[in-house]
Amino acid sequence: MPEPEYGAGTPAELIAATGAHSAHTYHPLPVVIASAEGAWMTDVGGRRYLDMLAGYSALNFGHRNxxxxxxxxxxxxxxxxxxxxxxxxxxxxxxxxxxxxxxxxxxxxxxxxxxxxxxxxxxxxxxxxxxxxxxxxxxxxxxxxxxxxxxxxxxxxxxxxxxxxxxxxxxxxxxxxxxxxxxxxxxxxxxxxxxxxxxxxxxxxxxxxxxxxxxxxxxxxxxxxxxxxxxxxxxxxxxxxxxxxxxxxxxxxxxxxxxxxxxxxxxxxxxxxxxxxxxxxxxxxxxxxxxxxxxxxxxxxxxxxxxxxxxTGEFQRRAAELGDRLHHELGLLVGGGAVKRVRGRGLWAGVDIAPELGTGREISERLMERGVLVKDTHGSTIRIAPPLVIGEEDLDWGLDQLRAVLGWAGAGTVPA
Structure with missing residues (x-):
């Protein structure tokens, strides 16, 4: 027998089917994930996205560890x-x-x-x-x-x-x-x-x-x-x-x-x-x-x-070390007019975006267009919580995309 075809249809068709037959308790970003590994997810069209949400911390150890x-x-x-x-x-x-x-x-x-x-x-x-x-x-x-x-x-x-x-x-x-x-x-x-x-x-x-x-x-x-x-x-x-x-x-x-x-x-x-x-x-x-x-x-x-x-303590150390890197880089964005406040510990941050730049939802959609997935909350705040297995280069690239969305220079190409 042939293997079953999962997620058959275009992203628009799959999203429309969700809207027609699922109770509207969520307002997902318009991306349809088909596979994932580590800190990366791939949609039905083959495009890769850096997961900077980690299932609200359910995926601390990455996808399909x-x-x-x-x-x-x-x-x-x-x-x-x-x-x-x-x-x-x-x-x-x-x-x-x-x-x-x-x-x-x-x-x-x-x-x-x-x-x-x-x-x-x-x-x-x-x-x-x-x-x-x-x-x-x-x-x-x-x-x-x-x-x-x-x-x-x-x-x-x-x-x-x-x-x-x-x-x-x-x-x-x-x-x-x-x-x-x-x-x-x-x-x-x-x-x-x-x-x-x-x-x-x-x-x-x-x-x-x-x-x-x-x-x-x-x-x-x-x-x-x-x-x-x-x-x-x-x-x-x-x-x-x-x-x-x-x-x-x-x-x-x-x-x-x-x-x-x-x-x-x-x-x-x-x-x-x-x-x-x-x-x-x-x-x-x-x-x-x-x-x-x-x-x-x-x-x-x-x-x-x-x-x-x-x-082993490995994941705690990694979250602490990469968290220092995350908060240092986010801290540099505060005071320039784009980011009002940054809070958090380890690989977990709440970032208050200047409201004139857009709502948290709008910033999340712009990041999605650049291959990064985050989640908004309460107005112009976005949450950043990547899997603890994320690589340094991937984390840096994700932050580059945030800088680009906020009007800062430095956005790079998607890591291989």
């Missing part, structure tokens, strides 16, 4: 799903290795980042009632304004983004929103019924916002004093992106709970997890929470390889 693909293939030949009704031979190793990577004791595996955040919310409430002694139904979780933790009904209930929140009420109670980086407001919010602070150590969707120096350690100290859980949502910021295994490490902070996802699945399968101590995750009993696919053999096999890769 050889080690991860081999791990997945090997597991595909054995068993992919058992459900948690039975034990399987990869589960124990996955939980053990991930707990050790995090310096924790227990792992509760899920699939997506949103599921992990939902699990963290349930964990905090159950801990609050069973351990802290908060009156039933009174538990409060403190969150930060401009957060992005996912899109489930509960999570958007404590979002301050009108696009994410509007028209989905009634909303889930039990959350208090305080300004990100405001320690006084955080202090006031941590009343007797507070059970957790749920916070991104760097706010990704908001534009890669880094909190003021000392803020995270101060929140950590407040939560310790008030017997409140510090839950770090490291779904985007974790697993090497910022130059450390976890973004919290930049401030010397160890949370009570890590919420992980995206890169944990290596861009191959969705894998997420809540990782904590036995004192926290030990509140669950059989039947009180679960997931059909959470911790399945295929997910565990891939995630085990991700953990092994992170243990």
């Amino acid at each position: 050889r080690r991860l693909i081999e791990a997945a293939r090997a597991q595909l030949d054995r068993v992919t799903l058992t459900s948690r009704a039975f034990h399987h031979d990869r589960f124990g190793a996955f939980c053990t290795e991930l707990a050790e990577l995090c310096g924790m004791e227990m792992v509760l595996p899920m699939n997506t980042g949103s599921e992990a955040v939902e699990t963290a919310v349930k964990t905090a409430r159950k801990w609050g009632y069973k351990v802290k002694g908060v009156p039933d139904g009174m538990a409060k979780i403190v969150v930060a304004a401009n957060n992005f933790h996912g899109r489930t009904t509960t999570i958007i209930s404590f979002s301050t983004d009108p696009e994410a929140r509007a028209d989905y009420g009634p909303y889930t109670p039990g959350f208090e929103i305080v300004p990100y980086g405001d320690l006084t407001a955080m202090d006031a919010a941590l009343t007797d019924n507070a059970v957790a602070v749920l916070i991104e150590p760097i706010q990704g969707e908001a534009g890669v916002l880094v909190p003021p120096p000392g803020y995270l350690p101060a929140v950590r100290e407040l939560t310790r004093e008030r017997n409140v859980l510090f839950m770090a949502d490291e779904v985007q910021s974790g697993l090497g992106r910022t130059g450390r295994t976890f973004a919290c490490e930049h401030e010397g902070v160890v949370p009570d709970v890590y919420v992980l996802g995206k890169a944990l699945g290596g861009g191959v399968v969705p894998v997420s997890a809540v990782v904590s101590s036995a004192a926290v995750l030990g509140v669950f009993r059989p039947g009180e929470h679960g997931s059909t696919f959470g911790g399945n053999p295929l997910a565990c096999a891939v995630a085990l390889e991700v953990i092994a890769m992170l243990r």
Whole structure:
């Protein structure tokens, strides 16, 4: 039999089919990807694009990373799903290795980042009632304004983004929103019924916002004093992106709970997890929470390889070194009228473009025309987050294209 023809049709035809038959929950750039490897993607017409988004950090190790693909293939030949009704031979190793990577004791595996955040919310409430002694139904979780933790009904209930929140009420109670980086407001919010602070150590969707120096350690100290859980949502910021295994490490902070996802699945399968101590995750009993696919053999096999890769420190060092290069070059653009601000850590940056040069969407489209793929957010901000495997020359070339779009000289040809 002939091989099936994937993506048959012109880009315009394929995009039109998407628009006709897919709910309009996304507004993708007008490019149709057919294949990818490393930091590069190729469209249906054969044109190559440098990926400077990395699937919102899900592709930290690049597209089709050889080690991860081999791990997945090997597991595909054995068993992919058992459900948690039975034990399987990869589960124990996955939980053990991930707990050790995090310096924790227990792992509760899920699939997506949103599921992990939902699990963290349930964990905090159950801990609050069973351990802290908060009156039933009174538990409060403190969150930060401009957060992005996912899109489930509960999570958007404590979002301050009108696009994410509007028209989905009634909303889930039990959350208090305080300004990100405001320690006084955080202090006031941590009343007797507070059970957790749920916070991104760097706010990704908001534009890669880094909190003021000392803020995270101060929140950590407040939560310790008030017997409140510090839950770090490291779904985007974790697993090497910022130059450390976890973004919290930049401030010397160890949370009570890590919420992980995206890169944990290596861009191959969705894998997420809540990782904590036995004192926290030990509140669950059989039947009180679960997931059909959470911790399945295929997910565990891939995630085990991700953990092994992170243990070498290679990817963290690479993100730190190339991140210094990225932020140095972006910093040179500030003050010349084209770029207003640059924020971020490691291979992660939010770049505020001068509004008169165009919206973030328009800048992203112009970069796409020059062979670079990024994503806009909030007006004239673009996010840059290439795979950690990107080469120096490729990174430099991608920055050349940004300079060209902004009216600077230096755009080169596409690297071979």
